[in-house]
Amino acid sequence: MANKIMIAENSYWVGKVDDRKVPFHRLILEKGTTYNSYLLYTEKPTVIDTVDIMYGAEFVKNLQEIIELDKIQYIVINHVEPDHAGGLPALVNKAKNATIVTTEKGKELLIGMFKLQDKKFLVIKDGDTLDIGGKTLKFFETPYLHTEETMITYCIEDKILYPCDLFSTHVATYELFDDLASEDITEDFAGYYKLIMHPHRPYVRDMIEKIKDIEINMIAPSHGYVLRSNAKKYIALYDEMSQKVSTDKKALILFSSMTGNTAKIAQYISQGLNDMGVETNVINTKNADLESILSLAEKSDAIIVGSSTKYADMIGNIEDTLKEILKLDLRGKIGAAFGSFGWSGEAVEILNDYIRNSSMTLLDTSFLVKTTGDESIKLPLRIRFSPDENTKNICIRAGRVIGEVLIKQ
Structure with a gap:
């Protein structure tokens, strides 16, 4: 040639x-x-x-x-x-x-x-x-x-x-x-x-x-x-x-939000999961029925939990809700944590520890790198204040990467 x-x-x-x-x-x-x-x-x-x-x-x-x-x-x-x-x-x-x-x-x-x-x-x-x-x-x-x-x-x-x-x-x-x-x-x-x-x-x-x-x-x-x-x-x-394909995978996204920032993150993660064909349920635990949440948790392949940080801790009833979920048989499911913060952001790390000590597989940065080769998304996902256009895209990307892990299971 x-x-x-x-x-x-x-x-x-x-x-x-x-x-x-x-x-x-x-x-x-x-x-x-x-x-x-x-x-x-x-x-x-x-x-x-x-x-x-x-x-x-x-x-x-x-x-x-x-x-x-x-x-x-x-x-x-x-x-x-x-x-x-x-x-x-x-x-x-x-x-x-x-x-x-x-x-x-x-x-x-x-x-x-x-x-x-x-x-x-x-x-x-x-x-x-x-x-x-x-x-x-x-x-x-x-x-x-x-x-x-x-x-x-x-x-x-x-x-x-x-x-x-x-x-x-x-x-x-x-x-x-x-x-x-x-x-x-x-x-x-x-x-x-x-x-x-x-x-x-x-x-x-x-x-x-x-x-x-x-x-x-x-x-x-x-x-x-x-x-x-x-x-x-x-x-x-x-x-x-490349048309969107439906899968039989389901994800439950639970959150407690102080000013609406963590709620936005939850919706963006859901958007990314939907892009991958994963069905999502996004629930604010503040006024949600616990029995409904537990039923959805049993049927879901992924449980993704988020909270704002206040006084170095989680807010609302997200912790009590998570404790009840962790009593279920969660083997074979994956879990991840997210949240917004203004100063220190401890709530996300506390949620992450709960998942780590459960029977779920914790999705963290190390796990993502090993399973997808993707180093661009850091889990648990911590977003300072309200998501801007850049961090919005990071949240959507996180949802897509979690969806990729689910599809590979």
Whole structure:
């Protein structure tokens, strides 16, 4: 396969085909894969994503046969995992004039992974644009697809979407374009989605919402085929596969709220669980019937308990309610704690201790990391004062992650 393949005017594939049986996320990719990188040879030459770290030196050698590396002005990193950002250290050390373009979290991770403190960064936010001389790039943050820092890049003039892992296939193709494939790629396309993206389907929905009004003629992902025959078809497949699914899982969310802040957190957690297809019952224990609560607790797969903090303790009757629940047989259920606070926030830790000493499995940060690999949500969930837009999203995200744990049970 050539070192470069034109995908649009002044835009080239400059990646690597890996036709081995590739180890990947505890699996073996029987059909291999590709690491797709792209060079936009404009007035301000720009590289979008790189290749796997084991091919970094080869990538740079091939690239410098196409362009003088000092001419490269920007290196866009949509996703920092080593199969996409692995060629960055070798490239940025040769491309002395290049600025690395990524999200705030992406910058933090790249510096931590590759010790790039002395390199130039351009941190983008959702909707930012960048003029690269003859072409304009627009960026969309797509967190948790499938890690926290991810974004996608859209070339306005070419109408090409560069979505990194999204819309990928794990096939070591030498044809590159989907319309040149020797067989229908739909099964491989759907298989990749189910393996990598389906656990994050609420965020796929968010991504689809962001790109729904954009004219996209081609999708150039970071693995497998460049989709030029019918981009709308593949977006529609993601839309279809990511639709909300119903599960038989149920969660009971109990709370006692002093000024309404903890009540808001409860509703946002419920929203996240609903996004994952988990049925929820959200109950303020202040005026609730204890027998009804105990009946729901017996039928629920998760019991999530919250309280505001007052005088370093829980408020209302949440403690008495929880003590009654803990008399039930709770084996096989999961439990988590949350709450709002103004100064110290002890109530959440007290609730957490109750759950830890019960027959339920306590969902805390350590458990989440071991079961989902997600380090972005800290449990028990403590929110200071009233949730703002950022902490609202954290609460929704917490609900989604708890839902992911439930579905995996």
